[in-house]
Amino acid sequence: MNRLIFYVLRGGVVLAVVLIAIGLFLGLLNPDALPRRPADPGSILSGLLQMSPVGFIALGVIVMMLTPVIRVLLSVMAYLIERDPMYVLITAIVFVNLMVGIVLYLG
Amino acid sequence: MLPLEVTLVALLAAAVLAGLAGSYLGIGGGVFLIPFMTLVLGIDIKVAVATSLVGVIATSTGAASVYVRDHLTNLRLGMFLEVATTFGALAGAFIAVFIDRNALFVIFGIVVIYAASHMARAGGVPHAAVTDAGVSRSAERLRLSDQYTDKEDRSVHGYKVARPGAGFGISLIAGGVSGLLGVGGGFIKVPAMNMVMRVPMKPAVATSNFMIGVTAAASAFIYHSEGYLDPTLAGIIVLGVFAGTRVGTRLMVRAKAHRIKLVFSVFLAGIGIFMILRTLLTGVNF
Numbered sequence: 001m002n003r004l005i006f007y008v009l010r011g012g013v014v015l016a017v018v019l020i021a022i023g024l025f026l027g028l029l030n031p032d033a034l035p036r037r038p039a040d041p042g043s044i045l046s047g048l049l050q051m052s053p054v055g056f057i058a059l060g061v062i063v064m065m066l067t068p069v070i071r072v073l074l075s076v077m078a079y080l081i082e083r084d085p086m087y088v089l090i091t092a093i094v095f096v097n098l099m100v101g102i103v104l105y106l107g
Numbered sequence: 108m109l110p111l112e113v114t115l116v117a118l119l120a121a122a123v124l125a126g127l128a129g130s131y132l133g134i135g136g137g138v139f140l141i142p143f144m145t146l147v148l149g150i151d152i153k154v155a156v157a158t159s160l161v162g163v164i165a166t167s168t169g170a171a172s173v174y175v176r177d178h179l180t181n182l183r184l185g186m187f188l189e190v191a192t193t194f195g196a197l198a199g200a201f202i203a204v205f206i207d208r209n210a211l212f213v214i215f216g217i218v219v220i221y222a223a224s225h226m227a228r229a230g231g232v233p234h235a236a237v238t239d240a241g242v243s244r245s246a247e248r249l250r251l252s253d254q255y256t257d258k259e260d261r262s263v264h265g266y267k268v269a270r271p272g273a274g275f276g277i278s279l280i281a282g283g284v285s286g287l288l289g290v291g292g293g294f295i296k297v298p299a300m301n302m303v304m305r306v307p308m309k310p311a312v313a314t315s316n317f318m319i320g321v322t323a324a325a326s327a328f329i330y331h332s333e334g335y336l337d338p339t340l341a342g343i344i345v346l347g348v349f350a351g352t353r354v355g356t357r358l359m360v361r362a363k364a365h366r367i368k369l370v371f372s373v374f375l376a377g378i379g380i381f382m383i384l385r386t387l388l389t390g391v392n393f
Contacts (some may be wrong), residue, residue, distance in 0.1 A: 002175050002176060002178060002182075003176065004172070005172070005175050006172045006176040009168050009169075009171055009175070009320075010172045011120075011170035013165060013167065013168050013169050013172070013349065016165070016345060017165075017345060017346060017349050017368055018347055020342040020346055022340060024339075024342060024343070024346070027339065031111060031112070033140070034111075034339045035337075035338040035339055036338070036339055036340075037330040037334055037335050037336075037338075038332070038334055039338070040337050041191075053181045053339075056338055057338045057342045058250075058338045060342055060345070061161055061282050061338045061341045061342055061345070063329050064161055064164055064165055064168075064345055065161060065164060065324050065328060065331070065339075066324075067164070067168055067320070067324075068164060068168060068321040068324040069321075069324055071320075071321070072186075072321060075182070075186060077357065081180060084224065087186065088251070090186050090187055090190055091186050093190050094186060094189045094190055094193050094295065094321065095198075097190075097193035097194060097197060097325050098321065098324060098328070099387065100197055100325075100326050100328075100329075101197070101200075101325060101326070101327070101328020101329045101331065101332060102295055102328050104188070104328065104329065104332035105332040
């Protein structure tokens with residue numbers, strides 16, 4: 001489990017950095033397309049398809065923000081498998097707190 | 108406002124330095140980056156806080172991954188305290204969204220001075236004595252006691268955790284500070300674990316890093332949905348601190364770290380005082 005968490009955390013940072021680097025490189029070519037405010041998921045998707053900085057940078061930032069969330073989700077599942085109800089509850093509360101912001105963003 | 112290219116390059120450089128300072132001094136980049144962004148680059152403090160949080164996630168997650176792999180982190184303690192820090196972070200973020208910017212400046216200045224004084228203080232409790240006096244029943248029920256392998260002396264140290272209630276309360280505040288001001292909050296969390304809860308220094312630092320990412324993410328999403336997060340600035344910061352921490356961990360110059368910390372803490376305290384005075388005297392800040 002520790003190993004898995006390590007890979008998820010590491011992978012998340014690396015993925016985010018790569019996405020952001022690509023996006024910033026694209027932004028060098030087209031500074032007006034640089035995202036200055038949070039974009040909704042639809043724009044990010046279309047931004048990616050158009051190879052625009054908007055998509056990559058915004059996605060990279062979101063990946064960075066989601067990495068801890070995924071880690072907490074993994075912990076919830078790990079405690080479920082271990083049949084540890086106390087810590088399933090504890091990690092689930094943390095996950096719900098994290099979801100508050102995510103739901104606000106999607107809603 | 109400076110032209111965009113200048114702002115981005117300056118911010119990148121600052122982020123690299125912040126990453127270096129963070130991994131070397133133990134005090135996070137947020138504490139340096141936000142004054143730089145607001146005072147030098149003229150960025151809105153609420154935007155600065157939001158983008159700094161993403162950088163905080165980057166630094167702490169990178170460090171945390173290594174600590175978890177090395178079994179230094181007390182996972183249960185971290186998750187338990189994260190309940191408090193995430194509640195605090197949500198509250199802090201919501202307050203920050205509605206609070207007056209001048210108030211944010213002054214509060215930030217005060218907290219920065221506190222952080223500086225913490226950095227100036229030497230050490231902490233390296234290895235807690237494993238005494239049975241002060242064993243807490245709730246800590247036992249939460250199974251918070253743990254052990255870790257110290258790479259330096261190659262031995263396994265066990266420890267028990269004391270006063271989880273107090274630790275929980277302090278973590279609420281730490282989360283609130285993080286969400287409100289865009290800092291990691293390690294300067295609150297580490298002493299809370301090390302001195303109040305009797306966790307030895309190394310697992311305390313490891314667990315603190317583990318918690319900081321989750322805490323920052325909780326508030327970052329709030330800022331994001333309220334429109335304060337500038338993805339380009341955040342992206343620059345992430346790249347910068349990523350590079351900075353990679354270099355920082357290679358700098359093995361540990362000697363005289365205390366003197367450097369003293370210099371930085373004085374500098375930091377000066378920034379804090381400046382932020383407070385500027386706001387109170389001129390009353391104009393954005």
